[in-house]
Amino acid sequence: MHRNTLSAVAAAVTLLAVSAAPATAATPAATPAATPAAAPAAAPVAAPVAASPSGSFFGGKLPLSAPAVTTTVAPGVTLTSMSLGAKDAGDYWTVHVYLPATIDGPLNTAGTALGAREIADRVAAAVREKGFEPRVEEVTTAAFADRPAGTLGWIVRVGRYATSAEAATALSAIRAAGFAGGTRYTAQDGTDPGAPQKVHLLRVDFRQFRGTVGTDFGAALNGTEKLTDLAAAAGAVAGINAQWFYNSAPGGMYVKDGKLIGSATQGRAGIKITRGGRAVDVDTYTARVTLRAGRDSVEIDGVNRVPGEIWNCGGVGGDLPTEKPQHDLKCTDASELVLFTPEWGTPPAGAGAEAVLDARGTVTAVNASRGTAVPAGGSVVQAIGDSAAWLLEHAKAGERLRVSERIEDGRGRRVALTPDTTILQVGPSLVRDGRVSVNAAADGVIREGTDQTFTYNWTVRANPRSMIGTDSRGRLMLVVVDGRQDGYSEGLGVAQTAELMKLLGAREAMNLDGGGSSVMVTSGGGIVNRPSDAAGQRSLGNVILVRP
Incomplete structure (x- = not known):
């Protein structure tokens, strides 16, 4: 509830609106950043402030309750930790x-x-x-x-x-x-701009940092690993959680090193990273993957996911109950074709059909059930329902099947997948071209139908959040806000998260997986934040790493 307005808020829980109208450029606040004596001296980092539209949640200024603390993690990489707000008698x-x-x-x-x-x-x-x-x-x-x-x-x-x-x-x-x-x-409740918050901001300044920023996962996409383990194995300077994950695999479009290895949630926000993190852009993305057998062709429903299960919906070709994005909702389709690449591991076994392809796309085996391992450099196309009959009819041993893909941005322009391209589709978008911009409905974080429990709990109420973005100086931003820890850090709603990123100076920003998955690590400090799960950090589908 708002500070010192307990009686008024008892009558109504009202969230302040966050406008999508342009805000003026961020300017530094006068609060100096303290640097621990044991750390190398770093330039003071002030909490940036941007003029916000009237009625904004934070009123255009972050409610710092103590000086921000900035440490140097590596040349060009700094970590700023901030305490906002404070617990008071109005919280109950x-x-x-x-x-x-x-x-x-x-x-x-x-x-x-x-x-x-x-x-x-x-x-x-x-x-x-x-x-x-x-x-x-x-x-x-x-x-x-x-x-x-x-x-x-x-x-x-x-x-x-x-x-x-x-x-x-x-x-x-x-x-x-x-x-x-x-x-x-x-x-x-997501209504209190003065609620206690712990915010951790990692900035990567490529004018000094010579390394790269990219993604990683464990031994296979079909499996999870802890961020601390992945960061240590890569010798990373720092890292943060990335996409949400379902059936132990990342959910949403995932392009790594220019290769599409994760299904698109059609039209949902994503962030494209090129030049090793030096170029970052938030947009919306769709993907069309086509399988051709001779003169016949058919659309592939998914890449590296369990056939018939479309988490977050936003699929193609008869998904139920909707083909629109709906976060954390599992849509289904009884007739699907799903492409598996070597990154997945062993595809799921079950009824249906599959075609095993070598590196040239030549069919090496056609099976009337599913579960064969993906050959090195090759792929496996699995089919269920009516699609299985199509595959058995068109896939012939010794012949070639051709897989083509087209990824488009929000303007319908084809996105070139170079070896330097990474795309993580998570969302929702938070800041676009320097303006707060949350496409809540299009990103599926507002539930269709009359039951708005999900929207209330996930989008409106305060939760731990993780974010990625870039500021006007081209510095990459990785941010974690702790949450669900009463009196320590409550978390933020989606609209408030967008405003926070704008106030921190983001020109582009997107929401990452959050909740118990929110975690940030550095090579010298281990886990920086305080994950909300009682057991500590979760095992994750994939992560973002800052590598030297």
Whole structure:
């Protein structure tokens, strides 16, 4: 909640809008950066400030609660750690009562975090009849580049508690009375610009740094590794988590060293890195992969993913329930062709068909089931459902199958994949051409349909976040904001994350995987931030590394 406005916020949880209108160029703040004596002397780094539109979350200035601390990680690579805001008496724990999906739905098994006003009023009345004192609060969304600000829904809450244990005790009583719910810490509602935050900013200045910035993964795409292990194996100066991952593999378009090794989420934001990190651009990307057998051709549905499962949706050719991007939603397709490259490892086994190709595209085997290893330099095309019949008919041992691909940017222009090209499709976009610009709907972080629980929890509420970008001086930016740690660092909503990146001086910026995956390491300091999972850092699908 906003500082010193507890009574007002108790009536409504309202998020401040973040405008997509242009902001003026960033200018340094007057706060000096402290450098530990043990570290090599570094030039003071001030917290940049940009003029923001009226109504912006931070009001055009980061609420530093202590001087920023900057250390030199390597020549041209600096790490700045910042503390924003502070815990205050206005932060408390509360019970969040879940709502049924329909006005007459059962209350004891309700599973939506928010809903229409009439549903919230019905639940509140039922809670009140059981002797509790509920509050009905409005949740609004910020203004995004492709969606105006407005009401997302209504929530029902009970009580104000100093500790999570007290809230948990109250939740047990509310559940015993016939309701479903959970506990929430109000500083994590995404409404408080003064909430405590720990921000870690790694800048790579290529005027001094002679190394490269690129991506890496473990022994195979189909598997996960910890950032500390990957960074140590590569001798990296620093690193950060990259794409989200599903079925133990990165999700979204992944181009590494000019080779497409991950399926596109059609039209979703991505970041293109060339010249070893010296050129960075945020855009939207689509990919079309075609398989040709003689005069016949067919579209390949995916690259290096489990056939039939399209995580984040945004696929091609009959995916259900939608072909539009929908973050963290698994769409399905019973008839698919999926290309596997050696980077994947051994493709999944199961019913269907497959064609094994050598490095020239010549078919070396055609199988009526799936699961053959990918030959060195070659590939395997797997098919399920009706697509299996097509593959068995057209793939003949000794003949060639031709795979072609076309990647396009947001203007429909073909993107050349040189050996120097890396593309990571994550999203949403945060800053484009120096302006806050979040395509929340197009990037699928606003859920289709009436149940907006995902939008509320992932997009609106505060969470740990990781970001990548570049500033007006061409310096690469890798950023982590810790979250879900009450009183230490609460995290940010997506709109607030975009504004943070703008205030840090980003000209281009994009969101990376976050939550428990958010982690940053340096060669001398190990894990820089405080990952939110109780077990510490997660194993990841892929990472971004700063190599000497």
